[in-house]
Amino acid sequence: MRRRSRTRSVVAGSAILAAALIWRLAGVAHAAPAPSPSPSPSAAGTSAPTGGDLLRQAVDADDHVSYTGTVTTLVYEEKGANATVVRVDHAAPNKWRMWYVAPADAYGRLIVSDEATTYQYEPKLATVYSDSWAEAPALTLDLDTAKVLKNYTADIGANADIAGRKAITLSLISKYTGVLAQRVWVDSQTNLVLERETYGADGTIASKTSYDAIRIVNDLPKELFDLSIPPGMQLQPGEAYGKAAKNIGALQQGLPFSIVSPTYVPDGFSFDRASLGTRNGIQTVQLLYTDGLRDFSVFENATDRLPDLASPRKFDVDDTNGVTDELEGETLLSWNAGGLNITLVGDMPARVLARIGASVKP
Amino acid sequence: MTNCTDCRTLLVDYERGELDAARDAAVHQHLQSCAACREAWEADVALVDSLRAWSAPLEFPTSILAGVRQAMHAERPPTFVERLRAALRPAFAAPVAAAALLVVAYVGYHKINAQQPTMTGMDYIQEHFAQTASLPSSDRAWSTYVLTSANTASGPDASAQPNP
Numbered sequence: 326m327r328r329r330s331r332t333r334s335v336v337a338g339s340a341i342l343a344a345a346l347i348w349r350l351a352g353v354a355h356a357a358p359a360p361s362p363s364p365s366p367s368a369a370g371t372s373a374p375t376g377g378d379l380l381r382q383a384v385d386a387d388d389h390v391s392y393t394g395t396v397t398t399l400v401y402e403e404k405g406a407n408a409t410v411v412r413v414d415h416a417a418p419n420k421w422r423m424w425y426v427a428p429a430d431a432y433g434r435l436i437v438s439d440e441a442t443t444y445q446y447e448p449k450l451a452t453v454y455s456d457s458w459a460e461a462p463a464l465t466l467d468l469d470t471a472k473v474l475k476n477y478t479a480d481i482g483a484n485a486d487i488a489g490r491k492a493i494t495l496s497l498i499s500k501y502t503g504v505l506a507q508r509v510w511v512d513s514q515t516n517l518v519l520e521r522e523t524y525g526a527d528g529t530i531a532s533k534t535s536y537d538a539i540r541i542v543n544d545l546p547k548e549l550f551d552l553s554i555p556p557g558m559q560l561q562p563g564e565a566y567g568k569a570a571k572n573i574g575a576l577q578q579g580l581p582f583s584i585v586s587p588t589y590v591p592d593g594f595s596f597d598r599a600s601l602g603t604r605n606g607i608q609t610v611q612l613l614y615t616d617g618l619r620d621f622s623v624f625e626n627a628t629d630r631l632p633d634l635a636s637p638r639k640f641d642v643d644d645t646n647g648v649t650d651e652l653e654g655e656t657l658l659s660w661n662a663g664g665l666n667i668t669l670v671g672d673m674p675a676r677v678l679a680r681i682g683a684s685v686k687p
Numbered sequence: 688m689t690n691c692t693d694c695r696t697l698l699v700d701y702e703r704g705e706l707d708a709a710r711d712a713a714v715h716q717h718l719q720s721c722a723a724c725r726e727a728w729e730a731d732v733a734l735v736d737s738l739r740a741w742s743a744p745l746e747f748p749t750s751i752l753a754g755v756r757q758a759m760h761a762e763r764p765p766t767f768v769e770r771l772r773a774a775l776r777p778a779f780a781a782p783v784a785a786a787a788l789l790v791v792a793y794v795g796y797h798k799i800n801a802q803q804p805t806m807t808g809m810d811y812i813q814e815h816f817a818q819t820a821s822l823p824s825s826d827r828a829w830s831t832y833v834l835t836s837a838n839t840a841s842g843p844d845a846s847a848q849p850n851p
Binding site: 396398400409411413421423425428430431434436445447450454456521532534561563564566567569598600602604605606607609611613615620622624626628630632633634635650652653654655657659666668670671 | 803804805806807808809810811812813814815816817818819826827828829831832833834835836837838839
């Protein structure tokens, strides 16, 4: 019995949608002006926004709105739930300062980023890590809202009050399975996402992120975002991750094995990007597939060895012995075939990953 | 020296010439004057001479001499080949070979394992997060936590168990 059992039924009736649209228009018309945001055309009340409009505005809101607040994230797993509590200062469009209050192993960790360079301050280790992943293409690629809207219907739902602010509910429902994949509460004034719930393929909740408190501001002191090394701390390079590429063929050169792609992916998924990284001296290829909201990675390397896992469970893939585990809200499925270790990671059940895995034939 | 008792006690040493000069002179003088002691001394000399004459021509039998020579030859230090041959006797070589094989297998196993680094589950998770952090489904605070944990000793890898 999975612990993430809070199944949400999807209610997307036309009456609710109409009511939400009326409320949305009324809310926009009567909302007090925000201190700093640059309101989008729809937020200015020129036309009734669709769910797609609201989604596009929500994913762009960070570029226009500065704020300070506290955000709590809960990630549900079979073994329980993990939580982070972070105090966030954001100066639009790209300055971030995040101070971790929880979990205990991250307490005091400070992240300062301009989305090109990210410094990770670890007071306990008197070390500042310069993280290269912030420079990876993954963080600078445009969000593919077109793909999301191709695979999901975006339904505007009931209004709500989140952290003392009025919000509009937006439900994203799979066009293939009819299952609710994500629900977001969008600030009616600034379009910031104030709360977000993600759901597994079986309808159970996977994660919840919400602002406990948030204050929209015109500006924040520049000193908050200084990328400097305090006295007594030393700068070190952080963990290096593979650089993304759109072309698998570009990664094949020099590899001691042939990259194999899955011939089956679930409805709506398509290849997004590939990368080649080296960890522990092991060259590993990663193929990323997404439908816009959900995603999974196919990892391949020539070790022919299963990864070390915290709680491995046997799970066969196409009559081959494999193992599965759940880590940080993601499912991992790994097996060896044709001299390769193949590992799938995604926010979906192991049985779905196994179907994909069965189509990877080295 | 004036009496025969002292003289008779010293007669053997006198005959071998082992007395100091004073005693040698005293015994010599007593023998000149005492017929009984001189007769006893001459009897001793005659006995010794006869024994020496009897033993002089005798030799060890050939078989004994051959045995002695053979024994002397057998007691020489063993050659390298003889030592090697002795060391390779099954009773000694088998356990030594088994122990050597065990050592080679143990060292080889650890050497092979040391040469084959393994990925952990968290390695894959973090690589996945690095590529998906920009997707609408991702959460900035959570993704950053997972990614930055890779840099710290207390990262989520700590509880990983090696797979066989």
